[in-house]
Amino acid sequence: MKDPMAPYRSRISSVVVSSVIDTFNLMLRQNVTAMPVPGPAAIGPDMAVYACVRLDQQDLRADFYFSFDRTLLLLTAAAFYEKDREAQPAIQEDIACAVANIVGGKVKTFLNHEGYHFEMGLPFVAKPGALGADDAVRVHFSFDKSGSNGLVVNYVMEDRKTGAGSA
Amino acid sequence: MSAINCAELAALVIDDHMIIRQVLEQNLRDMGFTQIETASNYQEAQGKMKSKRYDIVFVDWILPGKSGYSLMQEYRQEREYDEVAFVMVTTETDERHMIEALKAGATSYIMKPVTPNAFKDKVAKVLEWIVKKKQPRATAG
Numbered sequence: 467m468k469d470p471m472a473p474y475r476s477r478i479s480s481v482v483v484s485s486v487i488d489t490f491n492l493m494l495r496q497n498v499t500a501m502p503v504p505g506p507a508a509i510g511p512d513m514a515v516y517a518c519v520r521l522d523q524q525d526l527r528a529d530f531y532f533s534f535d536r537t538l539l540l541l542t543a544a545a546f547y548e549k550d551r552e553a554q555p556a557i558q559e560d561i562a563c564a565v566a567n568i569v570g571g572k573v574k575t576f577l578n579h580e581g582y583h584f585e586m587g588l589p590f591v592a593k594p595g596a597l598g599a600d601d602a603v604r605v606h607f608s609f610d611k612s613g614s615n616g617l618v619v620n621y622v623m624e625d626r627k628t629g630a631g632s633a
Numbered sequence: 634m635s636a637i638n639c640a641e642l643a644a645l646v647i648d649d650h651m652i653i654r655q656v657l658e659q660n661l662r663d664m665g666f667t668q669i670e671t672a673s674n675y676q677e678a679q680g681k682m683k684s685k686r687y688d689i690v691f692v693d694w695i696l697p698g699k700s701g702y703s704l705m706q707e708y709r710q711e712r713e714y715d716e717v718a719f720v721m722v723t724t725e726t727d728e729r730h731m732i733e734a735l736k737a738g739a740t741s742y743i744m745k746p747v748t749p750n751a752f753k754d755k756v757a758k759v760l761e762w763i764v765k766k767k768q769p770r771a772t773a774g
Contacts, residue, residue: 485746493656493746546655557651564650568745571724578727588649588697 471528471623474580475603478573482530482605482619485572489565490609495545496538498616501606509535509615511594515555517562518592519570521577521584525627528584530573531592531602531620532566534558538609538616563589569619637760639665643685646671647678647701648693648722653745657691657722660752675699682708687717688763689756691743694723694734702734709738716766718759722747 471478483500490498513536521528539561543552551557566589574586602620609616644666646657654671661669670685672678674696682690690708692701705721708714718740723730731742741759743752 488748489746492748494652542652546652546659560651564652567650568724571745572726575724575726586695588695 471526474577477576478621479603479605481573481576482569482621485569486565486605486607486617486619489568490538490542490607494542494561494565496542496609498538498607498609501608501613501615504604504606504615504618509533509618513537514594515539515558515562516592516594517559517566517589519566519589520587521570521574522587523582523584526582526584526623526625528573528577528621528623530566530570531622532562532569533618533620534562534565535609535614535616541609559591563591565617637764639760640667642666642688642760642763643668644670645678645681645687645690647673647675647691647696647704649673649696650693653693653722653747656747657752660747660749661756663749664753664756675701675704678704689718689720689759691720691722694721694725702737705734705739706737716763718763718766720755720759 487498487500490496515534515536517532517534519530521530536558539558540552542561543557547557570586570589574584577584602622605619606615607617607619608614639661644661646654646661646669648654648657651673654673658669658671670681670687672681675698678692692705694701701721705719708717709719719738721734721739721742722745723742724745725731726744734742740762741755743755
């Protein structure tokens with residue numbers, strides 16, 4: 467079956483890259499860079515915060531999963547909150563969802579410019595098990611000079627009518 | 634820059650994400666605002682707006698439950714809020730979306746991610762709008 471979103475994948479990834487970098491570097495005072503290949507060490511579940519946002523249009527669905535290294539969220543929180551609040555899980559999850567919201571919104575705008583009519587749901591904190599299919603498209607970001615994984619964005623798309631999709 | 638003392642203006646920031654409220658608040662403080670309150674949803678915002686008069690309201694387009702867009706539309710229809718500036722904050726970059734907001738009564742809009750320079754430029758224009766709105770009242774009184 468033909469994946470209707472296939473022609474847009476690389477451009478969606480570009481939108482993800484630019485919106486993640488703008489959000490962290492221009493708004494959240496961090497220094498995040500996109501990595502062409504994943505860093506050497508994956509983000510361990512103990513050190514990860516997961517967020518998800520879903521775009522929906524009748525038979526089409528696109529899920530964006532965000533795996534944040536807690537250290538990146540901690541650094542971000544430290545730039546905006548008092549010392550006693552920066553380590554609070556709720557603060558870190560809020561940052562994760564706020565980033566997911568902005569990135570999802572930019573992708574939605576891009577796809578709707580291409581003639582789709584996606585609506586975006588509210589972002590939510592996801593469980594590690596819900597990280598998307600193995601064949602999801604992955605976009606990797608580093609937040610320090612060591613090139614370690616600071617954020618991985620996975621996205622999968624599904625045509626619910628034909629069953630085609632994923633990445 | 635408009636001839637207005639930001640410290641004299643009361644601002645309300647409505648967004649469901651704490652970090653966005655923090656970002657907007659810090660940008661406002663950098664511009665000299667000192668009277669800043671926040672709300673995380675429609676109901677909380679409504680409660681605050683009933684009990685206090687704000688000069689400038691920053692409202693996220695999409696809030697859980699009733700949207701920020703609805704809030705802006707509702708208050709815009711009431712005459713007593715004519716001089717209140719409503720600034721829509723949104724991830725949308727579609728021009729049609731912005732035109733719709735401005736037609737519905739938004740004074741301006743700011744796109745997320747919010748960057749300090751863009752924020753300052755937009756708010757400076759909103760301050761000019763506030764000055765103009767306040768002028769007739771000042772000369773008449």
